[in-house]
Amino acid sequence: MTYTEDDQGNDQFVAWYDLEVDSALAIGMAQDLKASAGETLRRPPPATGLPSMTPVQLDYVQKQLASTNIIPFVKDQVAMRINPGASDAAIEFFEFFLSVGDLQRAIMPDINIFADRWLFQDLSRTMDLRMLETVVRAPHARQCKTLSLNLNLETVATLAFEKFLERSPDNQKLIVEVQAIDVLANIRTYFDVCDVISGMGHSLLIDGLNPTTLQMLDVGRLEPDYAKIMWAPEFTDLLNPDSNKTASKMIDEVGPEKIVLARCDSQDAMAWGLKSGIRIFQGHFLDSFGKPKGSGAAGRAATR
Amino acid sequence: MSEEAQQPEATAIHPLGDSHEGKLLEDIRGLDMGARNRGVVRLHLSRLEPDNRREDDLLSAETSFDELTRTRSAWLYRLRNTDLMVIFESSETAAIEKSVVKLLKLWGNDELMKRFKSDPRKNRLSSWFDMNTDYDKLLAFAERQAAARGTKKKKTLQELITEKETMRQKSERGHPLIPSELARVETALAQVDLSSHTRRQPVCAFVDGETPETVFTEVFVSIGDLRKTLMPNTDMTANPWLFQRLTQTLDKRVLAQMSRRDDRSLLQEGFSINLNVATIMSEDFLAFDSDLSPSNYEAVLELRIEDIFSDPSSFAFARDFLNERGYHICIDGLTLDTFPYADPIRMGVTYGKLSWSTEIAGMVGTKRGEELKAMIMMRKRGRTILARCDSEAAIRAGRQLGITLFQGRYVDSLIRERY
Numbered sequence: 001m002t003y004t005e006d007d008q009g010n011d012q013f014v015a016w017y018d019l020e021v022d023s024a025l026a027i028g029m030a031q032d033l034k035a036s037a038g039e040t041l042r043r044p045p046p047a048t049g050l051p052s053m054t055p056v057q058l059d060y061v062q063k064q065l066a067s068t069n070i071i072p073f074v075k076d077q078v079a080m081r082i083n084p085g086a087s088d089a090a091i092e093f094f095e096f097f098l099s100v101g102d103l104q105r106a107i108m109p110d111i112n113i114f115a116d117r118w119l120f121q122d123l124s125r126t127m128d129l130r131m132l133e134t135v136v137r138a139p140h141a142r143q144c145k146t147l148s149l150n151l152n153l154e155t156v157a158t159l160a161f162e163k164f165l166e167r168s169p170d171n172q173k174l175i176v177e178v179q180a181i182d183v184l185a186n187i188r189t190y191f192d193v194c195d196v197i198s199g200m201g202h203s204l205l206i207d208g209l210n211p212t213t214l215q216m217l218d219v220g221r222l223e224p225d226y227a228k229i230m231w232a233p234e235f236t237d238l239l240n241p242d243s244n245k246t247a248s249k250m251i252d253e254v255g256p257e258k259i260v261l262a263r264c265d266s267q268d269a270m271a272w273g274l275k276s277g278i279r280i281f282q283g284h285f286l287d288s289f290g291k292p293k294g295s296g297a298a299g300r301a302a303t304r
Numbered sequence: 305m306s307e308e309a310q311q312p313e314a315t316a317i318h319p320l321g322d323s324h325e326g327k328l329l330e331d332i333r334g335l336d337m338g339a340r341n342r343g344v345v346r347l348h349l350s351r352l353e354p355d356n357r358r359e360d361d362l363l364s365a366e367t368s369f370d371e372l373t374r375t376r377s378a379w380l381y382r383l384r385n386t387d388l389m390v391i392f393e394s395s396e397t398a399a400i401e402k403s404v405v406k407l408l409k410l411w412g413n414d415e416l417m418k419r420f421k422s423d424p425r426k427n428r429l430s431s432w433f434d435m436n437t438d439y440d441k442l443l444a445f446a447e448r449q450a451a452a453r454g455t456k457k458k459k460t461l462q463e464l465i466t467e468k469e470t471m472r473q474k475s476e477r478g479h480p481l482i483p484s485e486l487a488r489v490e491t492a493l494a495q496v497d498l499s500s501h502t503r504r505q506p507v508c509a510f511v512d513g514e515t516p517e518t519v520f521t522e523v524f525v526s527i528g529d530l531r532k533t534l535m536p537n538t539d540m541t542a543n544p545w546l547f548q549r550l551t552q553t554l555d556k557r558v559l560a561q562m563s564r565r566d567d568r569s570l571l572q573e574g575f576s577i578n579l580n581v582a583t584i585m586s587e588d589f590l591a592f593d594s595d596l597s598p599s600n601y602e603a604v605l606e607l608r609i610e611d612i613f614s615d616p617s618s619f620a621f622a623r624d625f626l627n628e629r630g631y632h633i634c635i636d637g638l639t640l641d642t643f644p645y646a647d648p649i650r651m652g653v654t655y656g657k658l659s660w661s662t663e664i665a666g667m668v669g670t671k672r673g674e675e676l677k678a679m680i681m682m683r684k685r686g687r688t689i690l691a692r693c694d695s696e697a698a699i700r701a702g703r704q705l706g707i708t709l710f711q712g713r714y715v716d717s718l719i720r721e722r723y
Contacts, residue, residue: 218645
């Protein structure tokens with residue numbers, strides 16, 4: 001169920017690559033793809049033992065990031081809608097994200113850029129702008145019916161975002177993925193962004209939720225179009241839909257139809273989700289279901 | 305992208321309209337029977353042709369009443385639709401009429417002025433009221449405006465971008481903090497003498513409805529003062545992420561200062577301090593805590609909601625540790641918008657601190673106000689503190705909404721009167 005070529009038999013991904021970067025990088029990226037699939041923008045890898053980024057280094061990284069070619073670090077992952085009744089599945093959207101681990105290794109190999117949450121959050125504002133200008137030019141992203149991007153709320157209120165929408169294919173739908181802390185720190189902007197986004201026929205997703213956040217925060221009241229919950233094995237005990245009323249209450253509060261269960265890496269995760277009424281899934285376990293049409297090199301790498 | 309959704313609507317929305325309409329209602333409600341010897345004029349600026357409704361035009365309308373508002377013989381309110389409402393002392397009627405005539409001339413070429421060009425009372429730009437006879441009508445109008453809030457039209461992307469641009473350019477506190485500056489400020493902050501910037505402000509309960517009793521006293525560093533000392537040309541809070549990082553350095557200084565204080569009586573009387581979750585998990589806090597027995601008095605740690613959600617698992621861990629030690633946690637800095645999402649019971653904390661705004665006064669007696677009240681009543685165990693109360697109206701509105709704990713300059717003045 002992967003696509004290696006477009007209708008004309010051209011490998012657009014490689015063609016795009018030839019124009020933008022040297023081919024050695026392109027091959028390297030294709031090889032890395034399988035290994036890094038599933039890594040997402042705002043979820044930093046575990047502590048590396050490297051020294052934490054300082055504000056001065058952040059300044060340097062921001063400047064580097066503004067001029068670095070980020071194409072090799074742009075990754076994608078499918079989210080599937082499963083229909084258990086009819087035993088079939090369809091692509092809900094493709095998430096495009098920046099592999100921050102790779103980015104760090106390229107720009108600042110000796111520094112941990114995730115160590116300070118606030119400095120990293122500031123860095124992500126520059127990442128947003130680079131992603132907007134890069135993804136809109138990527139043929140395999142342009143082919144997606146629906147694509148999702150991790151953005152800060154303030155990025156939506158910029159000319160860069162407006163330009164992104166202008167240059168996007170006419171019938172493409174966008175899902176803006178935002179973090180709960182961004183929502184709570186900028187709640188007025190959040191409500192404005194919800195209005196603006198839905199007014200244009202696009203959607204909003206609150207990312208990075210887990211049992212602790214769901215317990216503390218009434219996500220349903222924020223009325224996002226989607227809410228992404230990160231699967232963890234302890235869910236089977238913590239939120240057993242059979243034995244634990246809290247689980248079903250929390251899922252009902254958000255609305256199971258809005259939930260994307262991410263980081264699904266096993267049959268268990270899927271089974272738990274389906275039993276809880278969740279229908280949209282993302283993670284290693286589903287990666288083989290889809291690659292964006294036209295992402296030749298990427299598609300081949302994922303099925304090897 | 306639908307064409308229709310992108311079309312900006314013809315009617316402008318004044319950015320200050322919301323808060324001014326709240327103030328209008330608060331002021332009209334506050335006018336006692338004996339104090340109603342006032343006139344009111346509404347200037348229908350929204351009826352002017354679009355070319356006459358530019359920002360400069362609207363500003364010149366406001367400034368024509370400057371003299372009277374400065375001497376407090378008139379009060380000016382901007383409505384959401386860009387109309388102006390002016391309440392004035394009856395003795396100033398002639399001066400107000402003169403100002404209105406000036407405006408009629410200013411827009412003499414507007415379609416609206418075709419007839420009645422010079423009569424201050426007979427024209428389509430202004431409507432006049434008498435507070436004595438029209439009080440009920442004016443009150444009803446102000447209540448309607450307040451109730452209609454929240455049903456404002458949806459913004460378009462262009463409007464949102466323009467609004468954010470304008471906010472950035474118009475910031476009176478300088479440019480937003482940038483990383484290279486943050487490094488410098490952190491170094492300076494580690495050395496600056498904080499004692500002159502440190503403030504105390506009590507949180508009070510009103511016993512028998514009248515007398516304020518201090519429940520605990522917040523000790524905090526005045527960010528405004530600190531900004532003036534360390535970086536007068538920078539808006540320290542405009543970048544929320546870098547500001548949050550800066551507060552971690554501040555936390556360490558405050559903890560050290562509190563432990564060192566000769567006068568440690570405050571720590572025994574009940575206090576609150578502002579901290580980050582990361583600080584509570586650090587050696588600095590353990591050192592501070594080792595001298596205290598918080599279960600004997602009210603010891604409150606104030607945390608910001610975005611900090612809590614930046615690392616919910618660390619927060620849950622810190623919260624359980626603090627509960628065991630006898631501390632109470634307060635979720636600080638809540639606004640009407642974030643308040644519903646910071647449920648102290650759900651988050652396992654004791655207090656939620658809501659900042660007073662005139663919008664709250666506008667809500668009393670409306671459907672939104674009833675919903676807020678129900679929420680406050682439901683959170684009895686996680687009690688609501690109304691902060692930044694700078695007027696009696698704040699306390700009055702707060703109590704009507706079921707709030708029992710108050711903080712702010714007005715409360716300070718009551719305490720001073722008492723001692």
